[in-house]
Amino acid sequence: MTKTIVIDPITRLEGHGKISIFLDDQGAVEDCYFQIPEFRGFEQFVVGRPLEELPRIVTRICGVCPASHHMASAKAVDACFGNEVAPVAHKLRDMYYNAHYIHSHTAHFYALAAPDFVMGPDADPAVRNILGVVGKVGLEIGGKVIRCRGLAQEIQRVIGGRNTQDIWCLPGGVAKPLKPEELEQIKPWVEELYDFTVFSLQLFADVVLNNPQYVELILRGPYTLDVHSMGLVDDNNAPNFYHGKVRVVDYEGNEIHKYEPKDYAEYVAEHVEPWSYLKFPFLKKRGWKGFVEGIDTSIYCATPLARLNVADRMATPRAQEAFEQMYATLGGHPSRALLAQHWARLIEMVQNAETLKAYCADPEITSDQVRVIPRTITGEGVGIVEAMRGTLTHHYTCDEQGICTSANLIVGTTNNNAPIHMVTKKVAQALIKPGVEPDQGLLNMIEMAFRAFDPCYSCATHSLGKMPLEVIIYRGGELVKTIKRNC
Amino acid sequence: MADKKLQIALYWGAACGGCDVAVLDTNEFILDVAAVADIRLWPIAADGKYKDIEAMADGELDLAIFNGGVRNSENEHIAHLLRQKSKLLVAFGSCAYMGGIPGLANLTSREKILETAYRRNPSIEWGNRVVPQPETKLNGKELEIPKFYRRVYKLDQVVDVDYYIPGCPPQPDRVRETLLAIVKGELPPKGSVVGAFDHALCEDCPRTKNEKKVKKFYRPWEIKADPDTCLLEQGVLCCGVATRSGCGVRCPTSGIPCRGCYGPPPGVTDQGAKLASAVASIVDSKDPNEIEEILAGLPDFTSFAYRYGVAASLLQRSYRQ
Ligand code: SF4
Ligand code: SF4
Ligand code: SF4
Numbered sequence: 067m068t069k070t071i072v073i074d075p076i077t078r079l080e081g082h083g084k085i086s087i088f089l090d091d092q093g094a095v096e097d098c099y100f101q102i103p104e105f106r107g108f109e110q111f112v113v114g115r116p117l118e119e120l121p122r123i124v125t126r127i128c129g130v131c132p133a134s135h136h137m138a139s140a141k142a143v144d145a146c147f148g149n150e151v152a153p154v155a156h157k158l159r160d161m162y163y164n165a166h167y168i169h170s171h172t173a174h175f176y177a178l179a180a181p182d183f184v185m186g187p188d189a190d191p192a193v194r195n196i197l198g199v200v201g202k203v204g205l206e207i208g209g210k211v212i213r214c215r216g217l218a219q220e221i222q223r224v225i226g227g228r229n230t231q232d233i234w235c236l237p238g239g240v241a242k243p244l245k246p247e248e249l250e251q252i253k254p255w256v257e258e259l260y261d262f263t264v265f266s267l268q269l270f271a272d273v274v275l276n277n278p279q280y281v282e283l284i285l286r287g288p289y290t291l292d293v294h295s296m297g298l299v300d301d302n303n304a305p306n307f308y309h310g311k312v313r314v315v316d317y318e319g320n321e322i323h324k325y326e327p328k329d330y331a332e333y334v335a336e337h338v339e340p341w342s343y344l345k346f347p348f349l350k351k352r353g354w355k356g357f358v359e360g361i362d363t364s365i366y367c368a369t370p371l372a373r374l375n376v377a378d379r380m381a382t383p384r385a386q387e388a389f390e391q392m393y394a395t396l397g398g399h400p401s402r403a404l405l406a407q408h409w410a411r412l413i414e415m416v417q418n419a420e421t422l423k424a425y426c427a428d429p430e431i432t433s434d435q436v437r438v439i440p441r442t443i444t445g446e447g448v449g450i451v452e453a454m455r456g457t458l459t460h461h462y463t464c465d466e467q468g469i470c471t472s473a474n475l476i477v478g479t480t481n482n483n484a485p486i487h488m489v490t491k492k493v494a495q496a497l498i499k500p501g502v503e504p505d506q507g508l509l510n511m512i513e514m515a516f517r518a519f520d521p522c523y524s525c526a527t528h529s530l531g532k533m534p535l536e537v538i539i540y541r542g543g544e545l546v547k548t549i550k551r552n553c
Numbered sequence: 554m555a556d557k558k559l560q561i562a563l564y565w566g567a568a569c570g571g572c573d574v575a576v577l578d579t580n581e582f583i584l585d586v587a588a589v590a591d592i593r594l595w596p597i598a599a600d601g602k603y604k605d606i607e608a609m610a611d612g613e614l615d616l617a618i619f620n621g622g623v624r625n626s627e628n629e630h631i632a633h634l635l636r637q638k639s640k641l642l643v644a645f646g647s648c649a650y651m652g653g654i655p656g657l658a659n660l661t662s663r664e665k666i667l668e669t670a671y672r673r674n675p676s677i678e679w680g681n682r683v684v685p686q687p688e689t690k691l692n693g694k695e696l697e698i699p700k701f702y703r704r705v706y707k708l709d710q711v712v713d714v715d716y717y718i719p720g721c722p723p724q725p726d727r728v729r730e731t732l733l734a735i736v737k738g739e740l741p742p743k744g745s746v747v748g749a750f751d752h753a754l755c756e757d758c759p760r761t762k763n764e765k766k767v768k769k770f771y772r773p774w775e776i777k778a779d780p781d782t783c784l785l786e787q788g789v790l791c792c793g794v795a796t797r798s799g800c801g802v803r804c805p806t807s808g809i810p811c812r813g814c815y816g817p818p819p820g821v822t823d824q825g826a827k828l829a830s831a832v833a834s835i836v837d838s839k840d841p842n843e844i845e846e847i848l849a850g851l852p853d854f855t856s857f858a859y860r861y862g863v864a865a866s867l868l869q870r871s872y873r874q
Contacts (some may be wrong), residue, residue, distance in 0.1 A: 088694055107666035117773050126654040129571020227807025230571055237774040241808035293736040297564050331675045338671050338681050341696040354678055448707040469852055474674040503695055
């Protein structure tokens with residue numbers, strides 16, 4: 067009789083992620099589905115709204131990374147208005163956005179990822195959380211983490227007036243300049259953040275890289291996928307989060323595509339399955355080939371590691387050092403080791419802090435010429451930024467009054483829908499074997515696969531770092547066993 | 554209640570997560586709450602799932618805080634469950650209180666929403682005819698996802714609600730004050746809006762106010778407004794007159810007009826109607842043609858009047874059929 071296992075992770079933002087595993091008569095995994103049950107329909111209900119309102123409407127797609135939607139939307143709106151933007155506004159937005167990255171990455175690394183490594187993947191679930199981490203690394207470090215995450219939030223508030231549900235971008239620029247006295251207020255915080263990001267990198271080296279068991283898990287666990295990488299790069303092919311071209315590189319390091327945001331629809335398409343509200347993006351020129359790995363696959367990841375995989379170098383010196391060290395350890399560039407996401411995230415944070423430092427020293431940053439009044443309405447625009455959880459595309463069209471006539475959104479986590487679906491199945495198949503009863507270990511392992519992607523439906527756990535899971539095993543509709551992973 | 558700890562649950566419907574972040578932003582205060590209360594369910598920070606709630610006795614919870622609106626069958630199920638198990642049910646944030654921004658979907662239809670998302674968008678796979686279904690049969694296996702409703706409901710359209718905390722998201726200081734009041738049992742009459750002030754936003758706005766008379770409306774990008782004068786007086790539509798204070802005047806102090814996320818001020822049932830009458834009263838003309846011309850400067854007025862409250866509006870009735 068067929069067995070069904072349903073894993074219903076209760077924590078989510080974009081919706082619950084639900085995993086349904088089907089076992090055959092022998093107890094081996096026959097099939098596995100990763101489903102997203104939630105859907106809200108932003109693409110249709112922004113139609114009819116004045117375009118300049120969109121950046122402050124679409125932030126409600128996600129309350130944890132609203133700045134990503136705010137920025138992508140602002141850029142799409144700028145393009146609809148002829149792309150005349152005050153130069154210093156681009157700098158200020160980039161500065162703001164780099165601070166947002168530090169806030170989000172800090173939360174992810176310390177609250178969500180660190181428990182696995184600092185406490186160990188097999189540690190008692192009761193201590194495998196941020197409080198356990200603080201207990202082990204010391205209260206002083208715990209305090210530092212909380213303070214620095216707060217500072218990153220505070221920098222955004224000083225620059226843009228608010229740090230959740232952003233309001234600051236307007237077509238042609240931003241609503242308020244950065245006053246010289248505000249810049250002076252930010253400067254010491256930026257220094258502190260830079261030290262903190264370098265410290266975090268060191269902590270990772272001490273705790274993870276000095277432990278052969280962890281290195282083994284990263285390099286040779288079931289957490290590898292033969293799929294391609296996507297990310298935004300600048301003119302030097304270094305990662306940029308706010309500006310640039312989208313580059314797609316295969317897992318052997320060959321460039322597949324490099325495109326301007328406005329051309330995205332030639333390169334990316336979305337597949338629909340009836341059993342999930344979340345679409346499955348793929349490389350359009352290759353066509354949808356199903357959930358398959360291999361050099362010819364049309365499936366790609368858009369994650370911190372993917373961003374570094376598509377880059378030739380980092381944009382700043384200290385981050386570059388770390389980049390070289392990481393790929394030397396991973397056995398070359400690019401890498402398929404999904405758990406290296408955490409390391410890549412820390413390297414990105416160093417670049418974020420170095421970028422902030424550079425802006426603090428830029429005499430133009432306090433200019434009050436932060437907005438130009440647009441003179442033309444072109445009718446169409448695409449904005450792409452790198453959200454923390456993947457390449458984020460907003461595409462709008464409008465009428466001659468600047469009223470939205472259509473919107474298409476490809477959200478960060480959505481890019482990774484197919485890879486998450488695939489790695490989940492892979493881990494399930496590696497673990498659930500005939501004669502082996504699924505247990506706590508299965509949950510931990512699947513959870514680690516999730517965490518590597520930092521998918522939005524689980525990033526709610528950023529706060530205290532636990533993702534409660536429940537596996538329900540049914541045999542012929544009858545409940546056989548419940549396994550629970552508590553906080 | 555002195556010897557028994559308060560039993561609390563926090564849960565979400567169709568939410569963005571921002572409301573939970575707002576609760577977290579009260580920082581150490583959460584620990585104070587934890588000292589006097591058992592947090593039985595809070596997916597963002599503590600364990601539990603709604604199976605645990607199903608197992609509780611009716612009224613076993615003292616307080617359930619619900620954020621997000623009701624968009625699908627699962628949201629509705631959870632709302633009913635929490636109502637049954639809790640003595641007090643609080644609608645937290647604009648989505649639960651008024652439907653919120655996702656409620657703008659009620660200005661269109663479910664068919665259009667699904668058609669756009671899965672058939673018409675430029676990145677949809679060529680020739681796709683598939684639209685997600687509540688039930689799918691695949692090789693004899695059944696897969697389920699919740700049913701996507703025709704419209705968004707605010708919480709009290711689905712269950713009985715005791716208190717409302719407005720804001721998108723609510724301001725952390727207000728959250729702190731309100732939770733403290735609840736813990737102490739210092740509660741106003743059932744049905745009250747809590748966690749906000751009893752006057753309109755304009756009263757707390759630091760921008761200088763003179764007589765409001767407007768000959769032309771500007772969209773926020775069309776004008777570089779003076780940073781110290783009331784935005785509405787300068788012809789930029791600001792919803793402060795039709796909005797309850799409580800947020801700390803977050804938008805107008807950042808050079809951006811208010812969009813009304815705190816809902817209507819006391820005594821006003823329909824926020825949009827209030828905004829419309831405020832706008833009508835400042836139009837500086839008696840000539841019907843000129844008035845029409847001036848008002849043409851405010852396209853899509855509905856989405857300003859009801860940015861957070863389509864689901865709560867009187868207007869909703871006509872959209873229901
Ligand atoms: S009220 Fe605002 S912050 Fe809260 S869930 Fe709704 S959209 Fe998000
Ligand atoms: S209308 Fe807006 S800008 Fe004017 S006083 Fe009220 S809140 Fe302030
Ligand atoms: S100013 Fe208005 S829209 Fe902005 S936070 Fe306050 S109530 Fe909400």
